[in-house]
Amino acid sequence: MEEYIINDKLNLFIKNSEMIKEIKGSWQMGMMQYSCVLSSTIKNQSINKLAVEESINVIKENTSMFSNFRGHSMFYLANILSTKSNREEEFKSIKNIYDKLKEKKFINDSYLPFTAIIIHSNKDKMDINTSIEKTKYVYDFMKKHHRWLTSSDDYCRAALIAINSNDLDNDLEYIEKAYEIFNSRGFFKSNNLQSLSHIMALDKDKSAKTIDKVIRIKELLEQEKCKIDGYGYPLIGALALIDYDENKIVEQIVRVSNKLSEVKGFGNWALGKNNRNMLSASIVAASYAQYLNEDSNVDSISSNIFLEIIIAIEIAMMVAIIASTAAAASN
Template identity: 65%
Template structure:
């Protein structure tokens, strides 16, 4: 069954990759197109170019020329709105949430629209004002303990922790314990390790075995020539949350990466091996989530917030890649 899910998910991803090209101005999207494609694919949604363009028009009509919603997030938010029955009303709530975040002294940059989206998408779990307050508390905790590593790229994970934690103090304590423990297991102290420690908060067991599993999966990926490095560490942490055989999981990631390599636009030159491996990991992991949901119908970490976690990770990864590319181009010029 899970092999069937993976094949369907991969086929949908490739189909959505073609559909996003039909959106006017899609060539401007850069790496953010992959976040749009993945966010739709892992939720088993087909991209509708006409609806996406409607979303773009709504965003442009509702914001000023220099709004962050017209930057990296434009196509992502438009794609999100395309699935909403009342697009204008949905965007108004997102925009209102964004304004509240600015008033609460969150830094107004490219990450802030995505933070507003996550809080908006989880409003049924927690009211928006409470979510903002708790997110600020989590972020300030991170900043206090890692002042030189913590920045706005931690906003989305802060929100997920704030919204989903049942015991915030215990979870934040474990987050720091994970950071130190994983460092002792071979991960260098860095922003990437900090991001990984954020994901470990969502592990239900929160024990030594759980941390060892992260190390094991990292090594398995490397041994299969399917390495996920650096800014992809949080994704390894997310994969470790799945209750499945690690060897089988990694083998499937490699298979998907090998198949994607043969598709135009996903080769080593066009996309890069590390980025393709991360996309493959997201496709496989979300396929397992579908399988668990279908077979068990149990509200676990796998089918409750796992998709939210990997969407947040994916957004952060793509923004890092795009920022690095922009900086490189600026330096060359």
């Protein structure tokens, strides 16, 4: 893959990082600002300050003061709505999905708006009511097999699997198989491992080769002192779905992370090395997704898989950022 694609993506990420600081109230975002920046960047969109602020007003005008839509998800959703011409209609559609999810006994917390966003963004792929039913089916399966690990932070991946699976029962069984294989090969049983195994449902081949690649990427990143810890495991899973040499992918992640470390606000003290490595890996993976999707030599099935990598990256980053924010608050 041409290096200019990654460089362009990195430059846009930096530009968007500066733009988001100009949004009124952006100081409230905390770590969530990086998820907003990444979301725009992987779609090759520039953040529009005025449009985001107008979208924030749309959300506030249509929700109560204590709504979950005014929590972690507000700026992220406002950033998505900023690209729409009918923002209020789009928001009401998302809120309607959110209300339907609550009716299905999904926990009403800060993760639920993100789940509604994912289902809404895939409404042309699957009927909304069907998506909700299948998401509940996937989540109940997860809860049955990992009662103490499964919680609302799994809603997003449950929706992702439900919407994109062609054979839900087989894919769910494969997730459990992947969980056990990873555990037998050095991964501790944990919520992070469960999150990684969920991403394996997107592997069209469901092969040992992909699992080997996950382990190899993790080891290479550690060797290069570009480690991605715990809650970034789903991102490593997404990287393993890219049909390119893992040595080259890791080399590019290291290069992007080193470049990003020189930008104000992205150093080890300001952002933290692990978070920067995750952002760098996301930029590289999104670049490959774009390249392979545009490449006429890639068949349509592969193209669709790589489009879903983008969604996987967003979910991994959202969950990671919310988790780190909650951990910081508790400390």
